Amino acid sequence: MAAATDDAGDSNEMIRVVSSDGEHFEMPEAAANLSLVLRHMIEDDCADAAGIPLAVVAAKPLAKIVDYCTKHAAKSSGLTIEEAEELKRFDAEFIEVDTDMLYDLLVAADFMGVEGLSKLAVQRTADLIKGKTPEQNRETFGIVNDFTPEEEEEICKENEWAFQITKPPSRLC
Amino acid sequence: MAGHEMASQSPVAALTDDLLAEIFIRLPTPEDLVRASAACVSFRRLVTDRSFLRRFRSLHAPPLVGFLDHKGFHPALPPHPSAPAARAVSDAADFTLSFLPSPGSWMVRDVRDGRVLVDRDPEAESGGSDEPLIFTEIAVCDPLRRRFLLLPPIPDDLASSVERPAHVHLERWCEPFLAPRS
Numbered sequence: 001m002a003a004a005t006d007d008a009g010d011s012n013e014m015i016r017v018v019s020s021d022g023e024h025f026e027m028p029e030a031a032a033n034l035s036l037v038l039r040h041m042i043e044d045d046c047a048d049a050a051g052i053p054l055a056v057v058a059a060k061p062l063a064k065i066v067d068y069c070t071k072h073a074a075k076s077s078g079l080t081i082e083e084a085e086e087l088k089r090f091d092a093e094f095i096e097v098d099t100d101m102l103y104d105l106l107v108a109a110d111f112m113g114v115e116g117l118s119k120l121a122v123q124r125t126a127d128l129i130k131g132k133t134p135e136q137n138r139e140t141f142g143i144v145n146d147f148t149p150e151e152e153e154e155i156c157k158e159n160e161w162a163f164q165i166t167k168p169p170s171r172l173c
Numbered sequence: 174m175a176g177h178e179m180a181s182q183s184p185v186a187a188l189t190d191d192l193l194a195e196i197f198i199r200l201p202t203p204e205d206l207v208r209a210s211a212a213c214v215s216f217r218r219l220v221t222d223r224s225f226l227r228r229f230r231s232l233h234a235p236p237l238v239g240f241l242d243h244k245g246f247h248p249a250l251p252p253h254p255s256a257p258a259a260r261a262v263s264d265a266a267d268f269t270l271s272f273l274p275s276p277g278s279w280m281v282r283d284v285r286d287g288r289v290l291v292d293r294d295p296e297a298e299s300g301g302s303d304e305p306l307i308f309t310e311i312a313v314c315d316p317l318r319r320r321f322l323l324l325p326p327i328p329d330d331l332a333s334s335v336e337r338p339a340h341v342h343l344e345r346w347c348e349p350f351l352a353p354r355s
Contacts, residue, residue: 106192122192126199134211146214155211161261162207 015042016051017066023059024051031069036113056111061104068094068117095124099141102128133163193219198229203236203258238262241284245269246316266316273312273321282311285351289314292349307346308332 015032109117210220246268248259279291
């Protein structure tokens with residue numbers, strides 16, 4: 001993505017950010033403005049050549065976020081139907097990530113205040129949870145079952161109706 | 174090279190409550206919510222939180238679990254998606270309303286949001302008067318929790334101000350109903 005996007009804001013300046021593990025990234029100002037945190041830093045003149053340090057965002061998720069913001073900033077206003085469709089396809093492919101990356105994106109998007117990405121990651125996580133048994137959810141997300149056997153039995157009994165999944169035959173809980 | 178400092182095996186479970194709530198609120202059905210909550214203690218604590226449940230309910234229309242008429246409760250049956258929940262409700266609730274005083278003398282008038290509106294003519298039991306009462310005795314019941322609330326009677330002076338009421342249905346003067354929550 002070139003720095004000069006025609007209608008991407010009042011400046012074509014590139015904004016530099018630095019990940020928690022010291023990697024440098026660049027994105028157009030309009031892309032950085034999709035992050036509430038970066039926008040405030042830019043407004044406060046904190047964006048200099050050294051780059052804005054993002055202490056809790058590692059290089060891997062930050063690279064994804066720079067991609068996301070750059071794509072969305074370039075297509076921010078006056079979308080045709082085809083462009084909107086294309087952006088939707090981009091989002092769908094973008095969020096096809098493993099659960100570790102999904103976690104990183106959830107945390108980073110929330111921290112950086114990138115609303116669209118936050119919603120995308122949250123929805124993706126909900127989609128992964130729905131239609132699954134508690135055991136399947138534990139497997140997907142590496143969750144440790146920390147209920148006592150008594151608590152577990154009580155939950156099963158209380159909510160028997162919800163565990164009767166008719167779709168795939170699987171263990172209940 | 175990557176990475177957050179999370180050494181834990183369960184990064185998603187380590188999300189803040191706010192983020193987890195945002196995820197759970199987007200689950201499409203109550204069944205999904207219940208199953209998600211059964212994964213671990215922190216999920217369960219969050220999902221059973223009253224303010225979270227209020228939010229979830231406000232975003233998800235309550236499922237249709239069945240109909241109630243003078244013959245009792247008719248739960249949704251398979252393959253209706255609510256069938257398992259309907260059977261659970263049917264097993265757990267008392268739709269004969271046996272917890273009311275003088276059970277059997279009440280008529281179901283309306284059902285809404287899990288509450289049942291019933292009424293009766295208290296004078297009908299003791300032989301009664303020739304004309305049915307204009308204002309019957311009214312109660313709101315929760316068959317699931319076996320609770321009821323008798324509504325205060327319309328004061329006599331107010332009741333007597335009603336002149337020449339028209340029958341609305343057979344022997345009835347008034348048709349009580351439950352108003353939807355605004």
